[in-house]
Amino acid sequence: MDAADIYSDLLAQLNETLLCMTSPEWDAASHRGSAGERRRALRQMLDIQQLRLALGNAVLLGIMEKLKANEADLENGRKHLREALTSLEQFGRVLDTIASYITIAGRIVPLL
Amino acid sequence: MRIALYAAGLAACAVLSGCVSARVSQFSGFAQAGVAYVKASQTVLDEAGTAAVRNDSSVLRATRTAFSSDERRDRLARSNELLRQRLVLLKDVGRHGRLLQGYFETLAAMADSKNPEPLAKSASGVYDSISKLGTALRGSSIGTASVSSFMPDVAAPVVAALKVRALDAELRARSKAIAEELGLQEAVFKAIASDLRTDTKARINLEETQDVIAPYIGPRELPSDWASHREQVLFGSGALDRAEAASGAAKKLRECFNSLVQNRLDRASLSSLAVEINALLSLADHLQKAAL
Numbered sequence: 001m002d003a004a005d006i007y008s009d010l011l012a013q014l015n016e017t018l019l020c021m022t023s024p025e026w027d028a029a030s031h032r033g034s035a036g037e038r039r040r041a042l043r044q045m046l047d048i049q050q051l052r053l054a055l056g057n058a059v060l061l062g063i064m065e066k067l068k069a070n071e072a073d074l075e076n077g078r079k080h081l082r083e084a085l086t087s088l089e090q091f092g093r094v095l096d097t098i099a100s101y102i103t104i105a106g107r108i109v110p111l112l
Numbered sequence: 113m114r115i116a117l118y119a120a121g122l123a124a125c126a127v128l129s130g131c132v133s134a135r136v137s138q139f140s141g142f143a144q145a146g147v148a149y150v151k152a153s154q155t156v157l158d159e160a161g162t163a164a165v166r167n168d169s170s171v172l173r174a175t176r177t178a179f180s181s182d183e184r185r186d187r188l189a190r191s192n193e194l195l196r197q198r199l200v201l202l203k204d205v206g207r208h209g210r211l212l213q214g215y216f217e218t219l220a221a222m223a224d225s226k227n228p229e230p231l232a233k234s235a236s237g238v239y240d241s242i243s244k245l246g247t248a249l250r251g252s253s254i255g256t257a258s259v260s261s262f263m264p265d266v267a268a269p270v271v272a273a274l275k276v277r278a279l280d281a282e283l284r285a286r287s288k289a290i291a292e293e294l295g296l297q298e299a300v301f302k303a304i305a306s307d308l309r310t311d312t313k314a315r316i317n318l319e320e321t322q323d324v325i326a327p328y329i330g331p332r333e334l335p336s337d338w339a340s341h342r343e344q345v346l347f348g349s350g351a352l353d354r355a356e357a358a359s360g361a362a363k364k365l366r367e368c369f370n371s372l373v374q375n376r377l378d379r380a381s382l383s384s385l386a387v388e389i390n391a392l393l394s395l396a397d398h399l400q401k402a403a404l
Contacts, residue, residue: 015310022171022317024325042178046187049171049314053164053194056307057201059251112190 003064006071007055010105013078014052017098020085021045029088040095047102047111054109066108077101135274136223138377142368143213143220145385149365150206150213152389153301155396156358157202160308163399164198167311170318204245205300211242212293219279228278235282239289246293249300264363266295272375287373294366301359308358312348312399320345347401357391364388 001009020026021041030041055063067074077100084097102111168191179187218235222228268288274280323341327334364385371377 015306018171018314019310019317022174022314022321024317024321027321027325039178042175046171046175046179049168050187050190050194052310053168053191053198057194057197061251112186 001071003067004060006067006074007060007063009078010067010074010108011052011055013081013101014048014055014105017081017085017101018045018048018052021048021098025088029091029094033091037091037095041091044095044098044102048098050111051102051105051109054111055105058109063108070104070107073104077104135375136220138372138375139216139220139223141382142372142377143216145365145368145382145389146213146216148386148389149361149392150209152361152392152396153209153297153358154206156301156304156308156392156399157206159396159399160304160311161199161202163308163311163315165195167315168195170315174318174322201249202304204249205297205304208242208245208249208293208300209297211238211245212290212297214238215242215290219282222279222282223274223276225276228276232278232282235286239286242293243289246296249296264295264298264366266291266366269370269373271373283373287369291366291369294362294369298359298362298366301362302356305356305358308399316345316348357388357395361385361388361392 022045026041030038033041080097081101084094088094172188172191176184215235215238218231218238222231222235225231266288269291271280271283271287274283319341324338324345327338365388368377368381368385371381
């Protein structure tokens with residue numbers, strides 16, 4: 001894939017994840033989880049929102065090399081995340097998968 | 113505003129059929145359509161900026177309790193910085209559109225002028241500004257994908273000979289480049305539409321959870337505005353289906369520009385452009401309602 005495609009996939013995945021994490025279904029799953037999981041979920045929601053804003057503002061040329069260097073991890077992470085978001089039953093594991101994806105995406109643009 | 117712009121589109125069509133000089137009328141009709149397009153697209157750009165800020169505020173509000181006071185300060189500062197950058201980008205898209213409008217108005221003036229040479233210099237200057245801004249926008253992303261990945265393939269329009277030499281030379285030199293800049297508007301609005309959809313949907317999701325579901329399942333009495341919140345959430349989603357209108361008008365404008373250059377711009381083309389511009393305004397209307 002070229003850098004523009006990796007970029008588009010990453011941004012599309014962040015958007016999809018934000019929509020899932022703001023949904024009523026997510027809220028219900030989060031309330032079934034522990035207080036610690038709820039807190040973790042909220043922190044991740046803001047991470048995802050700020051990553052999508054940062055990537056959305058980025059100039060493709062400036063992050064092209066980082067995208068290519070992390071292509072395999074991004075693709076793998078995306079695949080796992082898509083699978084994880086289809087069922088929110090094991091909420092803690094979904095949060096683990098999101099955390100991994102945030103770490104990989106954070107290599108392209110820093111969170112803070 | 114929608115009715116006024118639609119009327120402007122029809123007036124342009126009427127000018128075309130007046131035929132004192134059909135060719136001059138084509139340029140004037142197209143320039144009027146360009147003004148209407150820029151006005152309508154600016155409304156959508158404003159709404160896109162508002163949607164981005166509102167969604168970010170909703171996420172910050174929903175997640176606030178999960179952060180310490182110091183973290184909140186850092187996170188809010190980061191969000192503000194990112195949103196400021198986004199708003200500058202949207203402003204540049206608007207400026208790019210206004211420069212194109214100025215270029216089309218200059219072409220119309222050249223078509224109707226006995227001394228078009230000074231206007232040709234002005235057109236060249238406006239084009240330089242369009243090109244400079246366009247180069248910067250091509251490298252940007254605005255949300256879901258890089259703008260360049262949305263760029264349509266643009267073929268060089270075949271220029272039909274014109275009596276006004278300066279105008280003929282201008283179109284032969286730059287019609288392809290201008291068609292590409294219109295393609296850029298189309299690509300930018302596709303990216304904006306996609307981003308707008310996510311921002312609006314995420315905000316509506318959070319409002320549904322916080323203002324509709326939580327009070328309803330909770331033990332307290334429902335607040336008096338609960339039903340109106342619910343209506344707002346349910347009707348707000350309607351705007352999402354219309355987001356594509358943003359790039360439809362830009363695409364039609366590019367097609368009309370090609371017809372103009374080839375001396376094929378007719379009443380039907382301008383009418384369908386007016387329809388697309390109205391769709392753009394309708395999108396803005398819906399977004400405003402969704403944001404109430």
